[in-house]
Amino acid sequence: MFDVNKSMQTVQMNLIPNDVSVRAETPLHHVDLATIATQGAQDRNIKIQELALLDHLVLRGHADNAALTTGIQSVMGVSLPINLQSVEKEGQVIRWISPDEWLITTPHGTGFALEQQLRNAISTHCAVVNVSGGQTVITVEGAGTEEMLRKCTPYDIHISNMPVGKVVTSLFGKAQAVIRRTGEQQFEVVIRRSFSDYCWLWLQDSCREFGFTVKL
Amino acid sequence: MFYIYCPYCEEHREEEEFHASGEAHIPRPSDPDNCTDAEWGEYLFFRTNPRGLHHELWVHGIGCRKFFNITRDTVSYEIKETYKIGAKPQFTHAEEKV
Numbered sequence: 001m002f003d004v005n006k007s008m009q010t011v012q013m014n015l016i017p018n019d020v021s022v023r024a025e026t027p028l029h030h031v032d033l034a035t036i037a038t039q040g041a042q043d044r045n046i047k048i049q050e051l052a053l054l055d056h057l058v059l060r061g062h063a064d065n066a067a068l069t070t071g072i073q074s075v076m077g078v079s080l081p082i083n084l085q086s087v088e089k090e091g092q093v094i095r096w097i098s099p100d101e102w103l104i105t106t107p108h109g110t111g112f113a114l115e116q117q118l119r120n121a122i123s124t125h126c127a128v129v130n131v132s133g134g135q136t137v138i139t140v141e142g143a144g145t146e147e148m149l150r151k152c153t154p155y156d157i158h159i160s161n162m163p164v165g166k167v168v169t170s171l172f173g174k175a176q177a178v179i180r181r182t183g184e185q186q187f188e189v190v191i192r193r194s195f196s197d198y199c200w201l202w203l204q205d206s207c208r209e210f211g212f213t214v215k216l
Numbered sequence: 217m218f219y220i221y222c223p224y225c226e227e228h229r230e231e232e233e234f235h236a237s238g239e240a241h242i243p244r245p246s247d248p249d250n251c252t253d254a255e256w257g258e259y260l261f262f263r264t265n266p267r268g269l270h271h272e273l274w275v276h277g278i279g280c281r282k283f284f285n286i287t288r289d290t291v292s293y294e295i296k297e298t299y300k301i302g303a304k305p306q307f308t309h310a311e312e313k314v
Contacts, residue, residue, distance in 0.1 A: 083226055098280035099224050154230035168225075169279050171232060176278045 012119065014112040015130045016055065026052040027136045027196035037214040044211035045144050048203065051137040051188075055111025057104040058097075059118070061126030071122035075114070076104075086167040086180055095167045095178060095190075103178060103190065105137060134193050138203070141186040144210045149187055151206045153179060157187075173202040220274070223300045224282040233278040239263045240271040240285045267291060269312075271305055274298075 016024075028050050061068040063080060072080050078087040078094065080102060086095045092114070095103045106114050111130055118128050140149065149157055155170040156162065157179070167180040175195035180188045191199040204212075219228035245251040245259055264270075270290050275283045287296040287307045296307040 098282055101280075154232055169281075170230070171278055 012116055016109070016111060016132055018109075024053055026050060027191070027193035028052070028138075028200055030197070031200055033214050034216060037216050040213070041211070042213055044142075044213040046140060046142045046148060046207050046210050046212040047215050048207070048212050049139045049141075049215040051105075051139060053108045054105045054132070054137055055108060055114070055130070056132045056135055056190075057106070057111060057115055057118075058129045058131050059094075059102045059104055059126065060100055060129075061122070061124065062100060065124050065126075067124035068122055068126055071118065071124075075117045075121045081167075084166050084168060086165055093180075095180060097169060097178065105190075135190055136193070136196060138189045138191065138199075139182070139186070140189065140203070141183065143185060145185045145187060148206050148210055149179075152202060153177070155179065157181070159184060172199055175199055175202075220286070220295065221298045222276045222279060222282075223284050223298050224276065224280045229276070229279055233276060235275050235277045237273040237275050237283065240273040266309075269296070269307055269309055 033050055059072075063069070063082075069080050072078070072094075076089065076092060076094070078089050081087045081094055081096045083099070084096055086093060088094075092104065092106045095105075097103050104114070111132060115128050115130060122128075146157060146159075152172050153170050155168050159181075162168070162181050164181050164183060167178060169176065169178050171177070172179070172189060172191065172195075175198055176192065177195075177199065178190035180190075182188050189199070217231050220231055220234050221228050222234075242259065242263075245255055248256065251259075268289060268291060270288050272286045272288055273283060274286050275281070282301075284298055284300055285303070285305065286298050287305045288294070289296060297305060299305060
């Protein structure tokens with residue numbers, strides 16, 4: 001008989017090579033943030049940082065399936081977030097994307113182990129896919145961040161509508177982005193690789209009136 | 217421009233995040249091999265164009281990426297309700313079978 005668990009174990013492959021001779025480039029590689037970080041005044045209000053080369057996993061499954069929720073709980077020590085919520089623990093973040101989809105980010109190099117653990121722990125029908133190469137995370141913080149981000153998205157990001165921990169997939173300029181509030185004046189934006197240049201230019205332009213510093 | 221309630225995100229979201237995908241509740245012929253060309257053509261190509269209540273399929277494309285239905289008034293453009301796929305609309309014509 002076809003054993004789902006067994007077949008999943010046999011096809012597991014680390015999509016992120018451990019081989020250091022393979023150079024990893026973030027979607028914002030061409031922007032050369034390291035050089036920008038050294039330029040201009042360092043005391044600007046808005047601080048931008050790319051959380052480069054995190055491992056991104058997309059988890060799909062039915063939220064009302066107890067085997068899925070207990071599997072996540074046992075591996076990650078947190079429960080799956082409900083609508084528009086996110087949870088964070090020890091550098092791992094789970095973001096709600098849709099009723100049957102979550103985005104998990106974990107520090108560079110830990111994604112494959114987590115993927116294996118999840119597949120082994122979740123005994124029910126689900127999918128765990130490594131999408132690390134397709135997107136990157138930018139954090140924006142400092143006085144004026146909320147005001148600046150209002151120019152980027154039509155979503156109402158006022159703290160009364162978007163408290164800390166809330167995550168929405170909405171527009172960033174004309175591109176799609178997953179926006180999460182991590183503090184009163186602190187946000188985190190997940191952008192797609194193909195839109196990364198556009199989003200970076202848009203962000204840079206939005207920050208012009210406030211001034212910004214790139215953190216490494 | 218205006219807000220649309222997404223039944224999956226369970227909140228009102230900007231209209232720009234959504235995309236219309238045509239008429240809703242179009243049943244596929246249960247036995248395509250044995251239906252007439254007229255029936256198949258009707259299913260594939262012909263759509264109602266009502267004045268008044270209209271059930272439409274929309275997608276929250278820049279958001280949760282779920283398809284859902286909207287009952288909309290084609291005269292006033294008023295959105296009467298939004299509901300999940302598989303649910304029944306509350307607003308219907310008397311002669312309508314959904």
